[in-house]
Amino acid sequence: MNYNANIVEVNCNNSKSTGYAFKSACNKSKYIITSKHSICLDKKSCVKLLDYTANPCRECIANVAKSEILIVHNKKSFIVNEFYLSDNADVSILEVNNEILGLNYLTCSPESKERYEIWKYDQERILLNAYNIVGDGYALYNVESNVVADLKAKKNVIPGFSGTPVFTEGVQQPICHAIITDNENLNNVGAEILNKNLLSELSEKSGVVLDKSFSFLSNQVDENFIVDNFQSIHQVVLSNGIVLKIYTCLFNNQFILNKVAEYLVKNLTKNILSPKDIEENTQGDFIFMNALGRFINESSNIYSKSSLLQCLIESDVFAPTLYKSSSINDFNSIHLKESFPNKYEFIFTKFYSSESIIESISNGVEDIKKAKILDVNNNSNMMLSDGVLNQSVSSEQAEILSRILRPDCSDDINWNYGLLSTFVPNLDDDDLFNERNQIKKMDILKSNITRLFLQNKALIDDVFSDKTLRGSDYYLYLIPINYVGELRILMKQIIDKNMA
Numbered sequence: 223m224n225y226n227a228n229i230v231e232v233n234c235n236n237s238k239s240t241g242y243a244f245k246s247a248c249n250k251s252k253y254i255i256t257s258k259h260s261i262c263l264d265k266k267s268c269v270k271l272l273d274y275t276a277n278p279c280r281e282c283i284a285n286v287a288k289s290e291i292l293i294v295h296n297k298k299s300f301i302v303n304e305f306y307l308s309d310n311a312d313v314s315i316l317e318v319n320n321e322i323l324g325l326n327y328l329t330c331s332p333e334s335k336e337r338y339e340i341w342k343y344d345q346e347r348i349l350l351n352a353y354n355i356v357g358d359g360y361a362l363y364n365v366e367s368n369v370v371a372d373l374k375a376k377k378n379v380i381p382g383f384s385g386t387p388v389f390t391e392g393v394q395q396p397i398c399h400a401i402i403t404d405n406e407n408l409n410n411v412g413a414e415i416l417n418k419n420l421l422s423e424l425s426e427k428s429g430v431v432l433d434k435s436f437s438f439l440s441n442q443v444d445e446n447f448i449v450d451n452f453q454s455i456h457q458v459v460l461s462n463g464i465v466l467k468i469y470t471c472l473f474n475n476q477f478i479l480n481k482v483a484e485y486l487v488k489n490l491t492k493n494i495l496s497p498k499d500i501e502e503n504t505q506g507d508f509i510f511m512n513a514l515g516r517f518i519n520e521s522s523n524i525y526s527k528s529s530l531l532q533c534l535i536e537s538d539v540f541a542p543t544l545y546k547s548s549s550i551n552d553f554n555s556i557h558l559k560e561s562f563p564n565k566y567e568f569i570f571t572k573f574y575s576s577e578s579i580i581e582s583i584s585n586g587v588e589d590i591k592k593a594k595i596l597d598v599n600n601n602s603n604m605m606l607s608d609g610v611l612n613q614s615v616s617s618e619q620a621e622i623l624s625r626i627l628r629p630d631c632s633d634d635i636n637w638n639y640g641l642l643s644t645f646v647p648n649l650d651d652d653d654l655f656n657e658r659n660q661i662k663k664m665d666i667l668k669s670n671i672t673r674l675f676l677q678n679k680a681l682i683d684d685v686f687s688d689k690t691l692r693g694s695d696y697y698l699y700l701i702p703i704n705y706v707g708e709l710r711i712l713m714k715q716i717i718d719k720n721m722a
Contacts, residue, residue, distance in 0.1 A: 228325055228396070230254055231294040231343035232316075232385055234261045240343045240386035241316070242398065243295055244328035247431035251325040254293060254316040255424075255432075256385030257403045257414075258284050258307050261291050261314055277360065277404060277412065279312040286314075294343070295322055306427040311359055311414045312403040315428050326395040328433045330416040333399070335390045338363060340402055342382050350388065350411070353399075359417055361400055362410040363388060380405045388413055426563035435540055437560035439622075442542035444489075447533045451482050452701075453664065456672045461683045466698040467538070468675060473667045475655050477704050483712035486529045487720070490517060493529035496546060497616035514717065520548065526710035527573045528554040531642040534699050541569055544605075544623075545614045553593050556605075557640070558619065564634070566626055568605065569697060570594070571640035575706045579678055582643035583700070584685045590639050591690055640697040644709075647674055647702045671702055 232241045232254070241256030259265050259279040263286065270278035286305055293300040293316065300318035307314045338350040352364040365380075387398040404412030414420065421436035435445060452469035459465055472478045486493060491500060494513040503509040517525045525548065532543050532555050541559035557569040572593065574586030604610060605627055611620055626635060649655075651670055657663040675682075686696075703709070 226341040226345060226347075229341045229343060229345075229386065230322075232256050232260050233292040233294065234290055235263050235266065237265060238343060238382055239384045240341070240382060240402075241293065242328075242385075242387045243293075243318075243322050243325050244432075245325045247327065247434040250430065251321045251323065252318050253328075253428075253430070253432065254318065255328065255387070255398075255401060256314055256316065257401055258282070258312045258314045259403070260385040261286050261305060261316070263287060263290060277312065277357075279403065280360075280414075281310055283307070284314075291316065293318055304428075306424060308414075308420060308423055308427075310423075311420050313401050313414050313420060313424065315424050315432065317428065328398060329395055330398050330421060330433045330435070332415045332417050335399070337366075338388045338390055338399065340383055340386050340388055342386060344382070346382075348380075348383070355415070359415045359420060361413055361415050362406055363400075363413060365409050365411060380411060383411070387416070422563045431562060436563070437540065439542055439558060439560050440540040443536035443540055444533065445537055445540065447485070447537035449537075451485060453668075455668045456675060458675070458679070460679075460686055462686055462692075464686055464696045464698065466682070466700060468671060468700045470664075470667065470671065470702055473664060474660070477702060479703065479709055479712055482530065483709060483716055486526065486533070486709075487713050487716045489529070489533070490514060493532055493543075494525055494546070496614040497542075497544065497619060498612075498614055501616045516548075517713070518717075523575065523707055523710040524548045524550075524554075526713055527575060527642065527644065530709065531555065531571050531573045531640065531699070532557075534642060535569060535571060535640050535697060538699075539569070539697060541567075542619070544568075544619055545610050551593070556610075558622070561636075562634075565636075566634070567636040567638050567695070569638050569640050571642070573642040573644070575644040575703070577646040577706065579643075579645040579647070579674065579700070580681050580685075582645040583641070583682055583698075586641045586643050587685050587688075587691070590641060591688070594639070594690070636695065638695040638697070640699075642699045642701070644701050644703045644706075646705060647671060675700070 228243045230241045230243045232239045239260035241254040243254050245251045246253055262284040284307055288302040288305055291302040300320060302316050303319050304317040305314055334353045340348050349366040350363040351366055354362045356362055383402050386402050388400040390397045398416055400413035400415045402411055402413050406412045418436055418438050421433050425432050425436050452471060455468040455470050457467050471482060491510050491513045494516055495509060535541055535557050539559050541557035543555050544558050545556040553570040554573055555571045559567045559569060561567050572586055572589040574582050576582035605623055611623060649670055654666045654670060657666055
C-alpha cells in the first residue's frame with residue numbers, strides 16, 4: 223500500500239513540515255491534517271518551544287494566518303481557505319482551495335500495533351514500534367534504530383516529520399493512529415492520538431465529518447462485516463435522491479451464503495437479545511442458550527434476516543442496534559447513528575424476501591409505511607418508553623437517549639428508515655455458468671444483476687414516489703439469494719453441526 227500518496231508538504235513562515243491530505247466522509251478531497259504548531263507563525267521564536275517545555279502547543283491558541291500557509295502535493299501548490307485548531311491537542315485541520323486528486327478517506331484507529339511507519343514530505347520514511355500512552359490523548363512511539371542507513375542521530379532525523387500521521391496498513395486503505403508532534407527524550411517521538419474525542423471536536427469545528435467512525439457509537443459495531451462477507455455490485459441513486467446499494471456473496475453457479483450464516487450464528491446472542499440483556503448477563507453460555515432457543519422456536523426467517531439487516535446497518539453507517547422485535551407489525555430493529563457531532567438519527571428497519579425484485583422492494587416499502595403511520599407522532603415517546611429505555615438499551619445507550627430526547631435538548635434528530643430486500647434473480651446466462659475463472663465469473667454476475675436492476679429501475683422509482691415516504695432518508699440494501707428461507711436453513715445446519 224502506498225502510504226505516502228496522501229503526504230503533503232506544509233510551508234509556513236519559511237519552515238517546512240508534513241501533513242496528510244484526505245477525503246472527508248462527504249467525498250470532499252480538500253482537507254489536510256497536521257500539527258497545530260506546523261502552521262504557527264511563532265514557531266521559530268516561541269520561548270516555550272525553544273526551552274522545550276513539555277508539549278507546549280497542546281492548549282496554545284497558536285498564531286495562524288492562512289495567507290502564510292502553502293500546501294504542496296506532487297509539485298502542485300494549494301492555498302489554504304480555512305483552518306481549524308484543536309483546543310486541547312497539537313492538531314489542526316486545513317481546508318485548501320481546490321480538490322486534490324487520488325486521496326484516501328481519513329480512517330483512524332488508536333489501537334496498538336507491533337510496528338508503525340511515518341513519512342516525511344520529502345519521501346523519507348521511519349519505522350516505529352513500541353506504543354505507550356503517557357497522557358490524555360498523548361502517546362510515545364519508539365524509533366527503530368535500524369531505519370536510517372547512515373545511522374544519523376535522532377535529533378537530525380526527526381525535524382520535518384511534525385504533522386505526519388503514524389500509519390499502519392488497513393484492509394482497504396491506510397490506518398492513521400496519531401499525529402507526530404514532538405521530538406521526545408531518549409529514542410521516543412511524541413504524538414497526538416487520533417481518538418474519537420479529537421475527531422469529534424475537529425469535525426464539529428470544521429463542519430465536516432472527517433472520519434465516519436468519529437462517534438463513540440461506532441465502538442459498538444463491526445465495521446468490517448460488509449467488507450468481509452460481501453462484494454458491492456452496484457450503487458444507484460433513485461430519482462428522488464434515495465441511494466440503493468446492491469451486494470452479493472460469492473457466486474460459484476449459486477450464491478454461497480455459508481460465510482454469512484456462520485457469522486450470524488457466531489453473533490447469535492448479539493443479534494437476537496437486547497443490549498440490556500447482554501449487558502446484565504455475564505454468563506455467556508446461559509444467554510447464548512436463551513438466544514438459541516428463540517431462534518430454533520421461530521419457524522420463519524424473522525431472526526435470520528433481521529440479524530443480517532442489523533449487521534448491514536451497523537457496518538454501513540456505524541449505527542448500533544437499540545431495540546429488536548420479532549413482531550410482524552413492529553420494526554425489526556431500531557438503530558442510533560451520530561451523523562455529525564451532536565446530530566443524531568434513529569433508523570427504523572424492515573426486511574422482505576421474495577423471488578421477485580419488485581415484489582421484495584415494494585412489499586418491504588409497504589411494511590415501512592404501515593409501521594411509520596403507527597408511530598408518526600410517537601417516535602420520541604416510544605424511545606423513552608419503559609420497554610425501550612429500561613428494558614432494551616444498554617446503560618450507555620440509555621444515557622444518550624435520556625439526553626438527546628429531552629424537550630429542552632438542542633441536538634438535531636432525524637427519523638429515518640432501513641430496508642433489506644432479498645430476491646431470487648433469474649440468471650439465464652450460459653457465459654456466467656460456463657466461466658471457470660472466479661474473478662471473471664463475478665464480473666459477469668455483477669453485469670447480470672446490474673442489468674436486471676436497471677430493467678426494473680423505473681418501477682422501483684415509482685415505488686418510492688409515494689408522498690408518504692418523503693421527509694426521511696432511507697438505507698436500502700438489495701441482496702440476491704438462491705431461494706427464500708435459505709439463510710435460516712444454513713444457520714440451523716451450522717447450529718446442529720456445532721451441537722452434535
